[in-house]
Amino acid sequence: xxxxxxxxxxxxxxxxxxxxxxxxxxxxxxxxxxxxxxxxxxxxxxxxxxxxxxxxxxxxxxxxxxxxxxxxxxxxxxxxxxxxxxxxxxxxxxxxxxxxxxxxxxxxxxxxxxxxxxxxxxxxxxxxxxxxxxxxxxxxxxxxxxxxxxxxxxxxxxxxxxxxxxxxxxxxxxxxxxxxxxxxxxxxxxxxxxxxxxxx
Numbered sequence: 267x268x269x270x271x272x273x274x275x276x277x278x279x280x281x282x283x284x285x286x287x288x289x290x291x292x293x294x295x296x297x298x299x300x301x302x303x304x305x306x307x308x309x310x311x312x313x314x315x316x317x318x319x320x321x322x323x324x325x326x327x328x329x330x331x332x333x334x335x336x337x338x339x340x341x342x343x344x345x346x347x348x349x350x351x352x353x354x355x356x357x358x359x360x361x362x363x364x365x366x367x368x369x370x371x372x373x374x375x376x377x378x379x380x381x382x383x384x385x386x387x388x389x390x391x392x393x394x395x396x397x398x399x400x401x402x403x404x405x406x407x408x409x410x411x412x413x414x415x416x417x418x419x420x421x422x423x424x425x426x427x428x429x430x431x432x433x434x435x436x437x438x439x440x441x442x443x444x445x446x447x448x449x450x451x452x453x454x455x456x457x458x459x460x461x462x463x464x465x466x
Contacts, residue, residue, distance in 0.1 A: 274298050274299075278298075278301070278302060282301070284345060285346075286339050288338070289337055292327070292331075293331055293337055294401065294418040296328050296331035297331070300329065300332065303315075303319065306319060313325065313329050313332060316328070328397050329364050338346070343415060347414065351453075356412070357451075358407075358455065359454055360408060360455065361409075361456055362407035362454065362455045362456060363455055363457050364404070364405060364414070364445065364455040364457075364458050365403070365405075365406055365458075365459045365460070366401065366403055366445065366458060366459070366460040367401070367402055367404070367460065368389065368402070368419065369389075369390070369399070370388035370390060370391070370397040370398070370399050371396070371398045371399075371400075372391065372396070373395075373456040374396065380398065381424075382398055382419070382421065382424055383397060383417060384396065384397075384423070385397075385425075386399060386419045389461075390458065395464060399418075400417060400418050401416065401419055401441050402414075402415070402416040402417075402459060403416070403447065403448055405442040405455065413451050414444070414453055415447050415448070415451075416444075419435075420433070420434065437464075437465055438466075441464055
């Protein structure tokens with residue numbers, strides 16, 4: 267299938283305008299392209315393949331936006347949750363569940379310079395693989411489900427003081443922080459679901 271990003275669909279454009287004040291103009295143009303690109307049927311979804319779908323592509327601009335451009339992802343995520351919570355069709359309800367889980371993004375064995383990528387356990391692979399890991403929170407009820415937030419897991423050996431570093435958090439501690447974060451965001455739920463190893 268040929269994928270071409272010429273214009274953003276009106277429904278997506280309307281939704282993304284809710285975030286416009288969080289970016290300067292060049293940032294906002296890249297911000298609009300990236301979520302649309304993620305919805306395309308691409309064999310491999312990354313910056314390069316998304317950029318190649320644009321008639322006037324600019325890989326460097328899109329790469330800069332996602333890696334070094336000074337915008338605040340926490341503010342963007344908070345705005346997304348505010349939008350969800352204002353709409354009766356999508357807002358959270360007190361009969362729901364908050365799911366805490368960790369997810370691995372697998373890398374090749376040769377990818378040794380990617381920040382926080384280490385040989386560690388991946389639940390989806392059920393094995394030790396070179397990967398980045400994040401702990402996530404997700405809202406689920408009988409009709410709705412949406413991601414709430416995530417916290418990257420940084421292995422202890424990335425810090426000079428190891429596990430004694432004040433910046434090191436275990437996956438369990440990150441899960442606890444995400445539960446508190448959901449409360450702070452006003453997410454309603456009745457129970458919390460997580461893998462049994464979080465009880466260790």
